[in-house]
Amino acid sequence: MSGSMYDLSVATYSQEGRIYQVEYATKAVENSETVIGVKCKDGVILAAEKQKFSRLLEDNTNKRIYNIDTQTGMALCGKLPDGRNILQRAKAESSQYQDMYAIPASANVLSDRVAQYVHAYTMYSGARPFGSATFIASYNTFDGYELYMIEPSGNKYAYHACTHGKGRAICKSEFERRSFKDLTCQEALVYIAKMLILAHEEFKEKKYEYEMTWITDNNGRKHQSVPQDLINNAVQQAEQLIEQDQMGE
Amino acid sequence: MNYTDILASKFEPETTGTTIMAVIYDGGLIIGADSRTSSGQFVADRCADKIDYIHDRIFCLRSGSAADTQIIAKHVRYYVDAHAQELGRLPAVATAANLFRNFLYEYKDSLSAAIIVAGWDPYKGPQIFTLPLGGSVIEQKWSIGGSGSTFIWGFCDSNYKDNMTFQEARAFVLHAVAHAMFRDGSSGGIIRLLNVTKDKIEREFIDYKDVPVK
Numbered sequence: 001m002s003g004s005m006y007d008l009s010v011a012t013y014s015q016e017g018r019i020y021q022v023e024y025a026t027k028a029v030e031n032s033e034t035v036i037g038v039k040c041k042d043g044v045i046l047a048a049e050k051q052k053f054s055r056l057l058e059d060n061t062n063k064r065i066y067n068i069d070t071q072t073g074m075a076l077c078g079k080l081p082d083g084r085n086i087l088q089r090a091k092a093e094s095s096q097y098q099d100m101y102a103i104p105a106s107a108n109v110l111s112d113r114v115a116q117y118v119h120a121y122t123m124y125s126g127a128r129p130f131g132s133a134t135f136i137a138s139y140n141t142f143d144g145y146e147l148y149m150i151e152p153s154g155n156k157y158a159y160h161a162c163t164h165g166k167g168r169a170i171c172k173s174e175f176e177r178r179s180f181k182d183l184t185c186q187e188a189l190v191y192i193a194k195m196l197i198l199a200h201e202e203f204k205e206k207k208y209e210y211e212m213t214w215i216t217d218n219n220g221r222k223h224q225s226v227p228q229d230l231i232n233n234a235v236q237q238a239e240q241l242i243e244q245d246q247m248g249e
Numbered sequence: 250m251n252y253t254d255i256l257a258s259k260f261e262p263e264t265t266g267t268t269i270m271a272v273i274y275d276g277g278l279i280i281g282a283d284s285r286t287s288s289g290q291f292v293a294d295r296c297a298d299k300i301d302y303i304h305d306r307i308f309c310l311r312s313g314s315a316a317d318t319q320i321i322a323k324h325v326r327y328y329v330d331a332h333a334q335e336l337g338r339l340p341a342v343a344t345a346a347n348l349f350r351n352f353l354y355e356y357k358d359s360l361s362a363a364i365i366v367a368g369w370d371p372y373k374g375p376q377i378f379t380l381p382l383g384g385s386v387i388e389q390k391w392s393i394g395g396s397g398s399t400f401i402w403g404f405c406d407s408n409y410k411d412n413m414t415f416q417e418a419r420a421f422v423l424h425a426v427a428h429a430m431f432r433d434g435s436s437g438g439i440i441r442l443l444n445v446t447k448d449k450i451e452r453e454f455i456d457y458k459d460v461p462v463k
Contacts, residue, residue, distance in 0.1 A: 100351070101332055101348075102343040102347035109335055141372070
């Protein structure tokens, strides 16, 4: 894909009506670590793989999934500094909304505000688009569990399962194969770990950490980290499942 | 010194010296108000409607300066409308109360406005929020306001019961407002009632001849 002279500015369309700078920003996300969001029978889970690119890194820090509200979480995919800027904005929007309207911002409103913010950076030549896709998971009494993904273009959709990053193709095919709607969040953890492990097949000698959070009927419907022992168990079982599949081949 | 200047100095600002009331009953709430808007001793409007529409199931009762409360209600109506459109469902009564409160608190030094916000929403059912002069908010099961309310505290404290039926609550509001109008010079005219439930809004007009206390 060559942009020739139509890719120098985000304020320029190509002759086929494409905006190359936005596509390049999406490429930045596609080349980064995989993030998954999935709605299960009794809740919604966000998960991300983190490569420990240096032995000097502290374990289980350097988060990529944050709280915006007690019942709303956001996962960052792509360039993390860009993602953190979007996160700041989402936190501010959520907090100001609650200040003004005396109710927490529901996911469709919040994701709309985030999408508008991200989109704004695709309109002016003085700034570049965000190289980051963000996932919003939330629960409220009226709308139940919700999951949204906002891409660098400003596109946002509600999903029952979504993924971005290097391993998105593998994850998408797993979503088609397995009906997560019929699994509880606890049951789904092992399959999520499996997807994240398969996502970095080519780098399997490297050390990875897995960050997972959930909002479920069983944890008071709050957005919290999945307990570390549950993550570790899921990863162990997932590795066994992968071995079995490979031996079966 | 011309005639207009002499008259102008005698005009006092238009106030809703008034009696306003809201009561929650089992299944909804009833709002009642008198209809007198006074400008000093001159009754500027003898058949005013002090029950202002904010949203389909949210209303506000205004007391204090008519100008201040009308403008604030106008702004809140706009904000609630825009908010409800984005939300895609009925707004919370607490939302309207919060928007009113932000005005009353922020501009407390310039305003003379006390408001009762009353309505029904699908999250918490019927609710009443009283917003007195300083900009505080209190949620109550029943609330009275305006200059006429001072004369009926005893009546209301004695006669209010939790979980009244619609008929009991209607009679309570009707008699309370009538008693206040009887003794308060700034309240009078006719009585307007509004019944707010999940399914409907019902307005009632009690003509002067039917006011129970005269």
